[in-house]
Amino acid sequence: MKIKSLFLAIALWCSMAHGQAQSSVTDKQPDRIMLTWSDDPSSTQSVSWRATGNGDKIIGQIAEEQSNPDFETNAHTVEGTQSYLERGEQKDIYNHVSFRNLKPGTTYTYRVGDGTHWSAWNQFKTAAQSGDFSFIYLGDAQNDLRSRWSRTIRRAFQQESNARFIVHAGDLINRSNTDEEWAEWYEGAGFIHQMIPAIPTPGNHEYRRDSTGSLVLDPHWKVQFNLPKNGPVGLQDAVYYLDYQDLRIVSLNSQLIMLDSVAASTQEKWLESVLASSTKKWNIVVMHHPVYSTAKSRDNTILRERFKPIFEKYGVDLVLQGHDHTYARGSLGRKRPVYLLSVAGPKMYESDSERWMDVATAQSQLYQVIKFRANKLYFASYKLNGQLFDSFELSKK
Numbered sequence: 381m382k383i384k385s386l387f388l389a390i391a392l393w394c395s396m397a398h399g400q401a402q403s404s405v406t407d408k409q410p411d412r413i414m415l416t417w418s419d420d421p422s423s424t425q426s427v428s429w430r431a432t433g434n435g436d437k438i439i440g441q442i443a444e445e446q447s448n449p450d451f452e453t454n455a456h457t458v459e460g461t462q463s464y465l466e467r468g469e470q471k472d473i474y475n476h477v478s479f480r481n482l483k484p485g486t487t488y489t490y491r492v493g494d495g496t497h498w499s500a501w502n503q504f505k506t507a508a509q510s511g512d513f514s515f516i517y518l519g520d521a522q523n524d525l526r527s528r529w530s531r532t533i534r535r536a537f538q539q540e541s542n543a544r545f546i547v548h549a550g551d552l553i554n555r556s557n558t559d560e561e562w563a564e565w566y567e568g569a570g571f572i573h574q575m576i577p578a579i580p581t582p583g584n585h586e587y588r589r590d591s592t593g594s595l596v597l598d599p600h601w602k603v604q605f606n607l608p609k610n611g612p613v614g615l616q617d618a619v620y621y622l623d624y625q626d627l628r629i630v631s632l633n634s635q636l637i638m639l640d641s642v643a644a645s646t647q648e649k650w651l652e653s654v655l656a657s658s659t660k661k662w663n664i665v666v667m668h669h670p671v672y673s674t675a676k677s678r679d680n681t682i683l684r685e686r687f688k689p690i691f692e693k694y695g696v697d698l699v700l701q702g703h704d705h706t707y708a709r710g711s712l713g714r715k716r717p718v719y720l721l722s723v724a725g726p727k728m729y730e731s732d733s734e735r736w737m738d739v740a741t742a743q744s745q746l747y748q749v750i751k752f753r754a755n756k757l758y759f760a761s762y763k764l765n766g767q768l769f770d771s772f773e774l775s776k777k
């Protein structure tokens with residue numbers, strides 16, 4: 381009996397020790413690693429991650445990628461900052477680091493961690509001073525992020541793996557502040573945003589009303605996406621612009637334009653100043669709600685009456701939108717801007733408006749690749765088997 385008990389005790393101890401060893405390796409590594417820019421893409425790179433280890437350091441390490449496996453000894457160490465995400469009883473830790481003084485057009489390898497628990501070494505590339513580049517634009521993800529949206533972002537990455545960034549046009553998840561959905565979003569995107577920065581704008585599904593009736597942005601947004609603080613005061617979480625080589629890309633918070641008259645006027649004035657001061661060859665606006673809807677029952681009057689005239693006055697090239705869960709392109713007989721709607725996730729609506737669309741489809745998950753070559757912009761939309769669905773080009777003199 382005694383020997384049998386001893387064996388059982390040993391077996392139990394072994395299984396516990398094994399279990400502990402496993403959790404110490406997998407559970408304490410940084411996860412939800414996300415590249416964004418909070419500053420100049422040619423010389424800086426921001427990284428956010430969720431810390432699950434118990435180390436008290438917040439560190440990013442970086443080295444120029446030169447293919448030598450001994451790069452770690454020469455890696456430069458940067459200290460980061462911490463923020464918290466309250467989730468009921470639980471408080472999750474999100475860390476941030478910004479790498480600075482980087483060389484333009486250069487591939488770097490980096491990792492983040494607490495000094496004990498580290499991410500893998502990932503790569504990113506800084507913006508060049510000039511030259512050709514491309515980016516990916518995705519419409520609403522929103523539902524079935526792990527099982528069905530994942531196909532879209534992965535296929536887009538497979539095709540355009542050298543894309544310099546990925547635009548997410550709002551409704552990244554379905555129910556604001558639902559951590560399980562963000563978990564699915566990160567699983568769906570895999571390692572892609574550890575290599576390619578996101579340029580996100582929020583949609584209506586990133587918002588909720590609090591007990592006082594005020595609109596509140598999902599608190600995940602701020603801790604995950606470290607974005608430029610060049611928007612109007614009070615709206616800087618989601619209203620911003622980024623200059624990438626010859627392109628100025630502007631994110632508007634259309635949920636607040638639709639539902640908050642003060643925020644709408646503030647963004648109107650700010651947009652005008654940001655476009656008036658742009659010296660860039662190309663100007664693109666990203667926002668969730670479309671200026672022209674693809675459904676007769678939907679209408680976003682304020683965008684047409686107050687924002688469209690500004691887009692036209694300053695010759696905005698593209699307006700990238702979502703929300704209607706269909707694909708549409710139209711420029712209403714003008715050269716600029718071209719209005720686009722697309723959907724990346726599986727939720728679909730009918731497309732029954734013919735007022736403005738030059739090209740339209742429904743029931744199709746799509747991804748878009750926008751390429752800049754000298755004085756041309758090439759826009760292409762693809763089905764998930766890689767088949768080209770729609771394309772056009774714009775030229776500058």
Ligand SMILES: [Fe+2]
Nearest residue numbers: 551583584703
């Ligand atoms: Fe939406």
